[in-house]
Amino acid sequence: MTRLLAPTLLVVLAALPLVLKDPYLVNALIITGIFTICAMSLNLLLGFTGQLSLGHVAFFGIGAYVSALTALGFDVGLPFGLRVTYEGGSPLVGFGLAIVVTGLAGYLIGRLSFRVRGAYFVIVTISFAEVVRLVALNWVELTQGPLALTSIPNMTLPLPGLGEVALRTKIQNYYLVLAVATLSYLVIARLVGSRLGRAMRGLKENESLALSLGINATRTLTIAATVSAAMAGAAGSLYAHYIRIIDPDVFLFSYTVTMVIMVVAGGKGTLAGPLVGGLLFGLLPVALRPVMAPEAQWIVYGAILIAILFVMPKGIVPALEALTRRRVARAEPNPALEAGAQP
Amino acid sequence: MTAILSVEHVGMRFGGLTAISDLHFHVREGEILSLIGPNGAGKTTAFNIMTGFLKPTQGRVVFRGRDLAQTRPNEIARLGLARTFQRTSVFADDTVRDNVLIGLHRFACPDFMDRLLPTPRARAAEKAARARADEIIDLVGLAQRAEEKAGALSYGEQRLIGFALALATAPRMLLLDEPVSGMNASETQGFVRLVRKVRDEGVSILLVEHDMPMVMEVSDRIVCLNYGRLIAEGSPAEIRSDPAVIEAYLGKSAARLEHKEMADA
Amino acid sequence: MDQFLQHLVNASVLGGTYALLGIGLTLIFGIMNVVNFTHGAIYTFGAYAMYLAAVALGLNFFVALPVALVAGLAMGALIEFALLRPLRRSDIDTTMLVMIGAGIILQSGTLWIFGGVAKAVPTPFPDAPLVIGPVSVSYVRLFVFCAALALIALTYFTINGTRLGRAMRATFQDHDTAALMGVNVSLIYTATFAIGSALAAAAGALLGPVYVVFPQMGDLAAVKAFAIVILGGLGSISGATIGGFILAFAEEIGAGYISSGYRDAMGFLIIIAVLLVKPTGLFARAERIG
Numbered sequence: 001m002t003r004l005l006a007p008t009l010l011v012v013l014a015a016l017p018l019v020l021k022d023p024y025l026v027n028a029l030i031i032t033g034i035f036t037i038c039a040m041s042l043n044l045l046l047g048f049t050g051q052l053s054l055g056h057v058a059f060f061g062i063g064a065y066v067s068a069l070t071a072l073g074f075d076v077g078l079p080f081g082l083r084v085t086y087e088g089g090s091p092l093v094g095f096g097l098a099i100v101v102t103g104l105a106g107y108l109i110g111r112l113s114f115r116v117r118g119a120y121f122v123i124v125t126i127s128f129a130e131v132v133r134l135v136a137l138n139w140v141e142l143t144q145g146p147l148a149l150t151s152i153p154n155m156t157l158p159l160p161g162l163g164e165v166a167l168r169t170k171i172q173n174y175y176l177v178l179a180v181a182t183l184s185y186l187v188i189a190r191l192v193g194s195r196l197g198r199a200m201r202g203l204k205e206n207e208s209l210a211l212s213l214g215i216n217a218t219r220t221l222t223i224a225a226t227v228s229a230a231m232a233g234a235a236g237s238l239y240a241h242y243i244r245i246i247d248p249d250v251f252l253f254s255y256t257v258t259m260v261i262m263v264v265a266g267g268k269g270t271l272a273g274p275l276v277g278g279l280l281f282g283l284l285p286v287a288l289r290p291v292m293a294p295e296a297q298w299i300v301y302g303a304i305l306i307a308i309l310f311v312m313p314k315g316i317v318p319a320l321e322a323l324t325r326r327r328v329a330r331a332e333p334n335p336a337l338e339a340g341a342q343p
Numbered sequence: 344m345t346a347i348l349s350v351e352h353v354g355m356r357f358g359g360l361t362a363i364s365d366l367h368f369h370v371r372e373g374e375i376l377s378l379i380g381p382n383g384a385g386k387t388t389a390f391n392i393m394t395g396f397l398k399p400t401q402g403r404v405v406f407r408g409r410d411l412a413q414t415r416p417n418e419i420a421r422l423g424l425a426r427t428f429q430r431t432s433v434f435a436d437d438t439v440r441d442n443v444l445i446g447l448h449r450f451a452c453p454d455f456m457d458r459l460l461p462t463p464r465a466r467a468a469e470k471a472a473r474a475r476a477d478e479i480i481d482l483v484g485l486a487q488r489a490e491e492k493a494g495a496l497s498y499g500e501q502r503l504i505g506f507a508l509a510l511a512t513a514p515r516m517l518l519l520d521e522p523v524s525g526m527n528a529s530e531t532q533g534f535v536r537l538v539r540k541v542r543d544e545g546v547s548i549l550l551v552e553h554d555m556p557m558v559m560e561v562s563d564r565i566v567c568l569n570y571g572r573l574i575a576e577g578s579p580a581e582i583r584s585d586p587a588v589i590e591a592y593l594g595k596s597a598a599r600l601e602h603k604e605m606a607d608a
Numbered sequence: 609m610d611q612f613l614q615h616l617v618n619a620s621v622l623g624g625t626y627a628l629l630g631i632g633l634t635l636i637f638g639i640m641n642v643v644n645f646t647h648g649a650i651y652t653f654g655a656y657a658m659y660l661a662a663v664a665l666g667l668n669f670f671v672a673l674p675v676a677l678v679a680g681l682a683m684g685a686l687i688e689f690a691l692l693r694p695l696r697r698s699d700i701d702t703t704m705l706v707m708i709g710a711g712i713i714l715q716s717g718t719l720w721i722f723g724g725v726a727k728a729v730p731t732p733f734p735d736a737p738l739v740i741g742p743v744s745v746s747y748v749r750l751f752v753f754c755a756a757l758a759l760i761a762l763t764y765f766t767i768n769g770t771r772l773g774r775a776m777r778a779t780f781q782d783h784d785t786a787a788l789m790g791v792n793v794s795l796i797y798t799a800t801f802a803i804g805s806a807l808a809a810a811a812g813a814l815l816g817p818v819y820v821v822f823p824q825m826g827d828l829a830a831v832k833a834f835a836i837v838i839l840g841g842l843g844s845i846s847g848a849t850i851g852g853f854i855l856a857f858a859e860e861i862g863a864g865y866i867s868s869g870y871r872d873a874m875g876f877l878i879i880i881a882v883l884l885v886k887p888t889g890l891f892a893r894a895e896r897i898g
Contacts, residue, residue, distance in 0.1 A: 194465070194469075195448060195469075195472075198441065198444055198445045198448065199445065199448055201434065201436075201437060201441075201445065202434055202445040202448070205434040205435060205436055205437070206431055206433070206434055206435075208396065208416075208428065208431075209428060209431065209432070209433075209434065209505075209508070210434075210445070211396075211415075211416040211417045211420070212394060212416055212417075212420055212425065212426050212428070212509075213417075213420055213425070213445065213446045213448055213449075213508060213509075213511070213512055214417050214418075214420030214421045214448055214449045214512055215417055215445070215448050216417050217417065
């Protein structure tokens with residue numbers, strides 16, 4: 001059942017703008033899509049390798065800043081009297097650079113994750129995100145600090161015969177996000193289904209045993225962290241060119257919490273989990289907006305997170321799978337069990 | 344006969360505690376050597392040293408002419424030295440087939456682009472890995488359970504999966520840590536046949552086991568440890584009648600009394 | 609030199625409250641193996657309890673302080689009882705996420721009830737600072753320092769000089785053995801979380817009047833507490849005390865000689881630096897292989 005979920009979802013989401021015209025809802029879907037990409041990428045680390053990284057927002061934010069600055073250009077003084085001036089260029093190049101830079105940052109965190117484990121890894125990743133946030137806040141010459149980077153151009157796509165076309169409308173951005181999300185899903189599905197995915201599962205379930213079978217933990221975790229970070233960086237770039245204004249708040253811990261809630265609620269370590277969690281928690285504010293204040297929404301978020309951990313600690317998708325399995329088992333009585341029941 | 348693995352004057356101290364002192368023996372190419380000794384004699388510690396999970400505080404381990412001092416566990420596996428674990432021997436949440444596929448890790452396609460895209464090379468490697476997995480599962484006799492979660496199988500069957508996992512790495516030598524604990528008599532007999540078969544294919548075996556009849560039956564040679572040091576070495580017949588071994592297992596007073604029983608085993 | 613002396617005094621004053629925060633967190637981490645993500649929210653909660661008691665109820669400043677401390681104690685006991693007790697057998701990741709959820713609820717609740725505008729808590733101390741030679745320090749900061757030291761001393765006494773403290777230490781060593789020896793481990797867990805929370809609330813109640821009270825004040829406090837715990841070593845109360853002063857000193861030096869914008873980065877940099885040097889934390893526990 002969950003195997004068909006992603007393709008079905010893709011068809012429904014691709015067709016949705018045909019019927020859905022409300023710009024507010026399209027906007028909500030775009031933001032949801034961007035955060036779902038983040039959730040999918042976080043799931044690669046959190047779900048498949050078991051490394052709880054609570055600094056994931058750092059990659060999202062770095063991606064946003066790198067992409068925005070590539071498009072806008074900058075002029076900064078460096079130590080020793082050096083000066084770097086850059087005119088600004090194509091947002092598409094920014095998108096590429098965002099992926100490369102965050103991938104590198106992820107690579108470093110991945111190397112670290114092999115050395116630092118458990119609660120310490122969690123705290124290091126949070127610290128990393130906070131340091132990056134403080135740099136964004138204080139390096140005013142580059143980032144404008146709290147004044148924010150404004151007038152970021154929309155993402156452009158090179159189209160044959162038309163040159164670089166800017167994606168200005170909501171619908172265009174919607175399809176862009178959908179395309180990147182689909183690509184991200186395919187990359188993760190491919191990685192997880194391959195030898196690398198088996199190595200990650202092995203390390204998560206029984207590290208000593210995995211090592212004894214020749215699995216290289218550093219290498220495996222580093223690849224997972226690099227891909228995961230690069231994907232979050234891509235999402236950050238999409239965000240920057242869609243919202244067109246970013247400030248150091250893109251590094252807020254609450255964004256990481258949102259991603260974690262999406263993954264944990266949907267089902268960590270499953271392909272469909274972040275999709276379900278992402279849509280649910282991305283669109284929940286839309287449903288709650290008419291009835292309650294944003295602060296109250298966060299209370300509901302917190303309560304739902306706790307409730308899910310208590311009621312179905314593995315998340316929605318695994319719970320549904322267990323439910324359907326039980327149904328099937330009830331529909332077809334197990335002969336072995338019945339035979340065993342007789343004296 | 345040449346040695347495939349040499350444990351050379353190895354010592355291991357944890358803080359003030361000596362777990363192993365001056366352990367020295369060789370495993371010969373193509374033999375089944377058993378390492379025995381009472382609980383706490385340092386057998387598992389010795390295994391952890393040989394497979395790189397612990398670094399000895401003195402001495403060295405040489406595998407096929409290579410000093411393992413700077414070698415990490417995953418690299419040791421790649422050199423052809425595989426092990427099983429005493430307690431947690433499987434990936435409990437995966438099926439038996441997936442377990443063995445994880446064990447075949449180093450034979451699947453290593454290229455990054457092949458991971459990302461279903462290239463012909465990647466597909467061929469994956470297909471070969473699956474075929475090899477089925478062969479190994481067949482060999483250990485778990486073909487019927489291939490699709491079941493490893494954690495759901497009986498303890499004895501989990502030991503077999505652990506063995507299959509180690510086999511999947513195509514080892515030149517296997518270290519087995521209490522492989523038949525949790526197996527019933529007929530399972531143990533089956534396992535003895537399996538170990539012999541693997542040995543006949545050219546894999547040297549070092550066995551740690553408490554099941555003495557099994558050890559006596561399967562071993563070519565035996566070394567006995569007590570309090571972290573080697574107390575005897577020889578053929579099963581020699582070990583069976585070695586007073587130091589009997590004393591180690593049974594204590595001084597009982598040694599004479601139980602001598603006969605042990606010899607009968 | 610004079611400037612350095614002034615920084616030293618500022619750091620000492622701040623260090624006392626940091627130590628309180630760190631001790632609270634290290635107790636909970638050490639004894640319960642819970643990474644307490646509500647710690648920052650409880651710190652905020654303590655500050656608001658102080659605000660409510662002193663401003664809304666109009667209590668005397670010195671009466672309001674213990675009220676805030678007791679409120680933190682009660683909130684900690686409540687969280688432990690409702691959320692952690694049912695999850696005793698869960699892994700550390702699950703409890704960590706539940707604590708994040710609880711932290712969100714507490715913080716958003718505060719924001720919802722009190723709004724985002726910062727509140728001031730009036731103090732009975734004179735505005736003019738105490739000047740001794742080249743160094744000046746306000747009376748309220750001096751009081752905060754003394755109160756923090758008193759609370760640290762009280763905590764030491766509780767841990768080392770009472771039956772409860774002995775049971776807590778036994779549980780820290782090995783909770784299974786402690787249970788076998790007749791220690792009511794559930795009760796110890798509740799007491800530990802309550803005491804840890806009371807210390808965080810006290811830190812908030814003490815620093816609230818020095819600065820201002822606002823809903824996000826706990827965010828940074830929480831990470832600072834983590835930095836202190838990592839500096840001082842898991843479960844070590846004296847380590848947390850020293851760690852609190854070291855962090856305060858690093859911040860003062862960072863703010864005074866590098867850039868005030870990076871004052872808050874010092875904690876994070878310390879965390880990253882310490883863990884890079886000693887990756888398993890200062891007090892790693894060995895695990896058996898096989």
